[in-house]
Amino acid sequence: xxxxxxxxxxxxxxxRMLRGGSGPPLLFLHGANGLPVWLPVFEQLSKHFxxxxxxxxxxxxxxxxxxxxxxxxxxxxxxxxLDGLGGEKVHVVGQSLGGWAAAEAAVRNCSRIATLSLLAPxxxxxxxxxxxxxxxxxxxxxxxNLYHDQSFPDRMLAQPLSDDDAEIALTNRYATTxxxxxxxxxxxxxxxxLHRISVPTxxxxxxxxxxxxxxxxxxxxxxxxxxxxxIVPQCGHVPAVEKAELxxxxxxxxxxxx
Amino acid sequence: MQFTFFHLMPYRPLDMAERHKHxxxxxxxxxxxxxPKKGADEYQSYIDQLVYAEKLGFDVIAVNEHHQTAYGLxxxxxxxxxxxxxxxxxxxxxxxxxxxxxxxxxxxIAEEFAMLDNLSxxxxxxxxxxxxxxxxxxxxxxxxxxxxxxxxxxxxxVQAWTRPGPFSFEGEHYNNRYxxxxxxxxxxxxxxxxxxxxxxxxxxxxxxxxxxxxPFLVTxxxxxxxxxxxNMYREQAREYGYEPSGDQxxxxxPVYVADTDERAKAxxxxxxxxxxxxxxxxxxxxxxxxGYTSLPSMKNTLRLRKQLxxxxxxxxxxxxxxxxxxxxxxxxxxxxLSRLRDATRANNLVTMLQxxxxxxxxxxxxxxxFASEVMPHLR
Numbered sequence: 108x109x110x111x112x113x114x115x116x117x118x119x120x121x122x123r124m125l126r127g128g129s130g131p132p133l134l135f136l137h138g139a140n141g142l143p144v145w146l147p148v149f150e151q152l153s154k155h156f157x158x159x160x161x162x163x164x165x166x167x168x169x170x171x172x173x174x175x176x177x178x179x180x181x182x183x184x185x186x187x188x189l190d191g192l193g194g195e196k197v198h199v200v201g202q203s204l205g206g207w208a209a210a211e212a213a214v215r216n217c218s219r220i221a222t223l224s225l226l227a228p229x230x231x232x233x234x235x236x237x238x239x240x241x242x243x244x245x246x247x248x249x250x251x252n253l254y255h256d257q258s259f260p261d262r263m264l265a266q267p268l269s270d271d272d273a274e275i276a277l278t279n280r281y282a283t284t285x286x287x288x289x290x291x292x293x294x295x296x297x298x299x300x301l302h303r304i305s306v307p308t309x310x311x312x313x314x315x316x317x318x319x320x321x322x323x324x325x326x327x328x329x330x331x332x333x334x335x336x337x338i339v340p341q342c343g344h345v346p347a348v349e350k351a352e353l354x355x356x357x358x359x360x361x362x363x364x365x
Numbered sequence: 366m367q368f369t370f371f372h373l374m375p376y377r378p379l380d381m382a383e384r385h386k387h388x389x390x391x392x393x394x395x396x397x398x399x400x401p402k403k404g405a406d407e408y409q410s411y412i413d414q415l416v417y418a419e420k421l422g423f424d425v426i427a428v429n430e431h432h433q434t435a436y437g438l439x440x441x442x443x444x445x446x447x448x449x450x451x452x453x454x455x456x457x458x459x460x461x462x463x464x465x466x467x468x469x470x471x472x473x474i475a476e477e478f479a480m481l482d483n484l485s486x487x488x489x490x491x492x493x494x495x496x497x498x499x500x501x502x503x504x505x506x507x508x509x510x511x512x513x514x515x516x517x518x519x520x521x522x523v524q525a526w527t528r529p530g531p532f533s534f535e536g537e538h539y540n541n542r543y544x545x546x547x548x549x550x551x552x553x554x555x556x557x558x559x560x561x562x563x564x565x566x567x568x569x570x571x572x573x574x575x576x577x578x579x580p581f582l583v584t585x586x587x588x589x590x591x592x593x594x595x596n597m598y599r600e601q602a603r604e605y606g607y608e609p610s611g612d613q614x615x616x617x618x619p620v621y622v623a624d625t626d627e628r629a630k631a632x633x634x635x636x637x638x639x640x641x642x643x644x645x646x647x648x649x650x651x652x653x654x655x656g657y658t659s660l661p662s663m664k665n666t667l668r669l670r671k672q673l674x675x676x677x678x679x680x681x682x683x684x685x686x687x688x689x690x691x692x693x694x695x696x697x698x699x700x701x702l703s704r705l706r707d708a709t710r711a712n713n714l715v716t717m718l719q720x721x722x723x724x725x726x727x728x729x730x731x732x733x734x735f736a737s738e739v740m741p742h743l744r
Contacts, residue, residue, distance in 0.1 A: 243388070243502060243650055274664055277655075281509065281663075284655035288507040 109145040122169035125160040128153025133198040136205025141279035151355035165282035182211035189219035196221035214300040232293040255315040255343040301330035308334040313342030369425035369715040370418035376435040389647040391434040391499040419456040421736035427459035433503040436644040462492025466514035475525040482551040509656035526555035564594035588688025595709040615713025619720040622734040636723030695738035
């Protein structure tokens with residue numbers, strides 16, 4: 108059953124959040140394109156978890172506090188967010204930009220994190236293997252380059268974009284530029300602190316990712332102690348959409364829920 | 366009126382068929398398409414044209430800054446300005462402008478302008494711009510902070526020119542423990558600062574403020590937009606409680622003059638169409654990266670034009686019709702320019718008499734015709 112958007116407040120910042128399911132808390136941090144709809148992967152996860160999908164500050168209709176200036180601010184915001192939830196530790200999942208924020212939060216403090224699932228995260232740079240330039244791609248190209256199976260973008264592009272959705276997409280693009288433009292999609296300091304991630308970690312990567320090449324998965328796996336690296340064949344940048352069932356399975360297994 | 370001869374220095378020998386295999390003549394256009402021997406000839410021709418403009422009686426000769434593009438070969442316009450200082454004696458030399466947010470230490474810009482001002486004994490006019498959106502791709506600077514960086518860099522440069530040093534500058538983007546310019550600018554308090562802009566209400570409000578009163582130049586716009594933005598500046602100045610002088614108002618336009626309208630159009634066609642369609646045209650993602658334009662303005666733009674990025678070629682007829690370019694016999698050009706001058710009471714006309722692939726011989730004749738048949742009538 109699709110979750111309804113709710114409001115969530117941490118300190119003085121109000122954000123939009125999708126929430127559904129029951130079980131231990133699971134926090135899903137979305138990627139550069141903003142708050143997704145209630146996807147099949149969330150339906151699967153909500154059978155095992157209390158799934159929370161906040162819209163990052165600065166995205167969509169969430170507040171845009173002026174102090175939110177870089178990825179470190181976003182990471183600190185989510186540490187506040189986790190503290191605010193209280194109760195048991197939280198399974199944290201992050202897609203792309205959201206994976207970057209999750210990793211930045213985890214190197215600072217893992218005490219509120221149960222497990223960490225990084226789905227094609229941004230955040231590091233492997234020299235000699237440049238990321239795709241999603242800031243120069245046009246809108247259709249940008250969408251097509253995220254997927255291996257072109258039937259996904261085909262369906263998305265066939266849907267007309269309402270004025271409200273277009274404004275949200277534009278707002279998201281601004282926020283994403285703030286975090287990801289320079290240095291392009293990475294923080295030079297992050298890689299050298301990844302050893303501080305002390306919780307069970309899954310790194311999942313589409314073999315055919317055109318934004319962050321699959322070679323990045325190996326580097327993440329080498330830097331995070333004990334990380335489990337899953338390379339997904341026939342899959343682009345968004346395994347949670349293209350291989351929803353598999354993605355859900357791996358996250359659930361990491362959490363020891365099956 | 367004050368007349369400026371402005372040059373972009375385009376790379377005319379560009380292979381246009383190759384050019385259109387790429388997204389744009391910017392950022393990703395392979396520089397293997399640049400031939401240094403031909404490029405050296407281009408520099409020589411263009412500098413000669415700028416020097417000749419002084420002889421023809423232009424008040425100001427002007428250059429500007431662009432990066433990694435065939436559109437303009439001046440990533441470092443101050444180098445050209447230094448050459449022009451040595452080869453001229455009375456014309457003002459305008460660098461309109463330097464792209465402030467693209468540098469990591471704006472003190473360098475303050476220093477270079479101060480040097481040029483000394484070398485020329487006060488003949489320098491500066492311009493402060495943010496660069497074209499493409500240049501945030503080619504420099505890697507984050508466009509999200511474009512406006513913030515511009516404001517800060519502006520404050521830092523003007524303070525560097527006017528405050529006794531050493532002093533500290535404490536910003537979000539720029540932090541300088543010691544600002545202490547040697548040399549100081551020759552002009553007192555500092556060289557004029559012009560603000561070339563495609564027009565935005567925020568820029569107009571800022572430039573017209575009483576503590577600045579910066580001359581505002583509308584660039585590459587049709588006559589209706591030129592009039593609208595210049596009148597907006599005038600209204601804004603009145604709101605601030607003063608009447609702007611004509612010297613605060615100007616516009617920039619490609620102009621071509623020949624004996625007859627027909628001949629002018631035939632001779633200008635290739636140059637004008639290449640300027641807009643081959644050199645300048647870029648896709649939306651390059652031209653307007655997020656933050657280059659404020660989010661509210663961008664939302665307005667989006668509402669107005671759903672098909673952003675759709676590129677179609679502009680014909681010279683369309684460009685003339687909108688008044689983006691002025692082409693014709695001396696009478697036609699005089700009438701067109703004086704109508705806009707009278708409608709705006711702007712005193713500052715920046716002409717582009719070489720544009721796109723327009724060759725040297727036609728450029729020279731255009732300059733001479735403009736200087737003898739148009740300029741005296743509009744003064």
